[in-house]
Amino acid sequence: MKKDKIKQLFNNLLVVIIISIILISILAVIYSFTQTRIKENDSIFKKKAILIAAGFSLPEKNLQIFELYNSSIKELRIRESVEIYYFENRELNNEDILSKGYVLIYSGPGLWGEITIALAIGKDLETIAGIEFISQNETPGLGGRIVESWFKNQFRGKNIINRLVSEKEKPAFDEISSITGATNTTNYVLNLIKIGKDYVKAFNLEKLE
Amino acid sequence: MAKKNNMFKENILTNNPILIQVLGICSTLAVTNSVKNTLVMCIGLIFTVSLSSFSLSIIRKIIPSKVRMIIEVLVISFWVIIVDLILKAYLPDISKQLGPYVGLIITNCIVMGRTEAFGLQNPPIPSFLDGLSSGLGYSIVLIFISIIRELLGSGSIFGHKLLGSNWVSWNIMIMAPGAFFLLALIIWLVKGYYIPRIEKNR
Numbered sequence: 001m002k003k004d005k006i007k008q009l010f011n012n013l014l015v016v017i018i019i020s021i022i023l024i025s026i027l028a029v030i031y032s033f034t035q036t037r038i039k040e041n042d043s044i045f046k047k048k049a050i051l052i053a054a055g056f057s058l059p060e061k062n063l064q065i066f067e068l069y070n071s072s073i074k075e076l077r078i079r080e081s082v083e084i085y086y087f088e089n090r091e092l093n094n095e096d097i098l099s100k101g102y103v104l105i106y107s108g109p110g111l112w113g114e115i116t117i118a119l120a121i122g123k124d125l126e127t128i129a130g131i132e133f134i135s136q137n138e139t140p141g142l143g144g145r146i147v148e149s150w151f152k153n154q155f156r157g158k159n160i161i162n163r164l165v166s167e168k169e170k171p172a173f174d175e176i177s178s179i180t181g182a183t184n185t186t187n188y189v190l191n192l193i194k195i196g197k198d199y200v201k202a203f204n205l206e207k208l209e
Numbered sequence: 210m211a212k213k214n215n216m217f218k219e220n221i222l223t224n225n226p227i228l229i230q231v232l233g234i235c236s237t238l239a240v241t242n243s244v245k246n247t248l249v250m251c252i253g254l255i256f257t258v259s260l261s262s263f264s265l266s267i268i269r270k271i272i273p274s275k276v277r278m279i280i281e282v283l284v285i286s287f288w289v290i291i292v293d294l295i296l297k298a299y300l301p302d303i304s305k306q307l308g309p310y311v312g313l314i315i316t317n318c319i320v321m322g323r324t325e326a327f328g329l330q331n332p333p334i335p336s337f338l339d340g341l342s343s344g345l346g347y348s349i350v351l352i353f354i355s356i357i358r359e360l361l362g363s364g365s366i367f368g369h370k371l372l373g374s375n376w377v378s379w380n381i382m383i384m385a386p387g388a389f390f391l392l393a394l395i396i397w398l399v400k401g402y403y404i405p406r407i408e409k410n411r
Contacts, residue, residue, distance in 0.1 A: 012273045019268070019280055023287045030291060034298040041301040137308070141242045141362055141383030181380040 046134065047073075050103050053118040053132040054087040055156060073103075076208045082106040082199055084208060087120065097122040098129045098157070102205050105134065108192040111185050113137035119196040125205065128155045128193065143185030151179060161190060213338060220342035223407055227350045227392075228399045232318040237351055238388040240310055244367050247355035249296070249303050253311060255344030257288045258320045262328035262340035264288075269329050281324050282315070289314045319347055354391055358382045 044062055047069045051058060056072070059065055077084040083105040092099035101122040107114045115136045120129035131152050138144045145151065154171055164178040164186060171177045178186040226232045233254075240250045265272075265284050272280050293311045296304040304311070314320065323343050328336040359365060362382030364372035381387045 008273070008275075012276045015271065015273055016276050016279055016283075020283060023283060027287060027290055030294060034294045037298040038294070038301075041297065045301065045305075135305075139384065140246075140306075142380065180378070181383075 049118045049132040053120040053130045055130045110188045130156045138185045143182040217342045221346040225346045226319045238385045241355040244355045251348035253292045258344045259340030261285045263337040265328045266333040266336035
């Protein structure tokens with residue numbers, strides 16, 4: 001009687017183990033096939049974010065994006081909690097403040113979780129060239145709308161931000177249109193930009209080059 | 210053939226997994242605020258539930274009944290990881306938007322429920338069809354809810370603005386409670402009106 005029970009237990013375990021091994025080995029094969037593509041997607045995603053933040057208009061093909069990235073972005077400090085890149089936009093006039101500058105990638109608090117942002121600052125180290133979100137967990141449809149381009153684009157060329165106005169109003173030079181129903185998230189984004197500007201001061205960017 | 214037709218009718222209409230069995234509610238609340246996300250979620254679920262049922266049905270005779278749940282979870286998570294990997298590799302934008310919800314297909318009660326109730330007792334092809342039709346029944350309800358939620362909540366469908374600029378979005382529709390109210394209304398309508406009529410006909 002007891003022997004039977006042990007035998008059954010052993011049998012059950014064996015089935016579970018064999019099935020796990022089969023499934024895991026199939027998954028390992030599929031993983032190794034898709035891994036290169038996934039890594040490529042991640043890296044192109046980040047490169048795109050840096051270029052968009054810096055105000056470049058993106059070409060369509062991935063290859064052209066890589067070319068644009070290699071020719072106009074210099075990696076100054078990567079694989080750290082605050083990453084710093086230098087950009088040079090040759091499409092713009094040399095005297096334009098936003099023709100050269102820095103892109104910082106860092107994380108800070110959002111309403112629900114961390115927001116990772118790419119913030120581009122012009123060569124005067126004050127004017128915002130643009131922002132782009134790398135990851136965020138804000139409420140989809142409300143705070144999540146920070147990824148919409150009208151919201152991001154209004155930061156370009158702004159220097160100081162004093163006030164929030166409602167979504168339907170046109171913001172003046174020192175104002176930002178806040179997202180209806182997501183004022184908190186908008187404030188977190190403004191706070192993130194403030195954090196970024198503090199990093200700009202702390203890092204002494206010109207010395208990094 | 211008649212049996213198959215019956216199965217589809219049952220899983221989509223008279224025994225709909227969401228409306229009648231009230232399974233898979235959490236994803237109904239979570240992903241239905243935009244039609245695009247919902248569509249991908251539905252395809253992911255149809256894929257997972259039909260293939261899980263199919264593969265479990267193939268090995269149903271060698272699974273000892275005491276460990277069948279462990280093996281069900283193993284097989285289901287196997288298919289979900291495959292869906293996740295494929296989305297990450299070929300549809301990175303959508304994968305980013307769906308975020309953790311793809312992984313949560315594992316915990317969707319419909320998958321476990323259908324494999325447990327049908328897949329383990331029936332041959333592979335009917336199990337596959339049962340999974341497929343349950344997934345379709347789930348999808349139809351979800352897409353219906355998501356169309357209403359996106360239209361009222363953002364004034365758009367698939368991200369295209371349909372209602373004019375004067376439209377004031379209903380923020381409640383974007384948040385999970387909006388789906389709760391909507392789903393409750395639909396269940397009320399179906400259970401109160403549609404089902405009694407079917408019963409009468411029988």
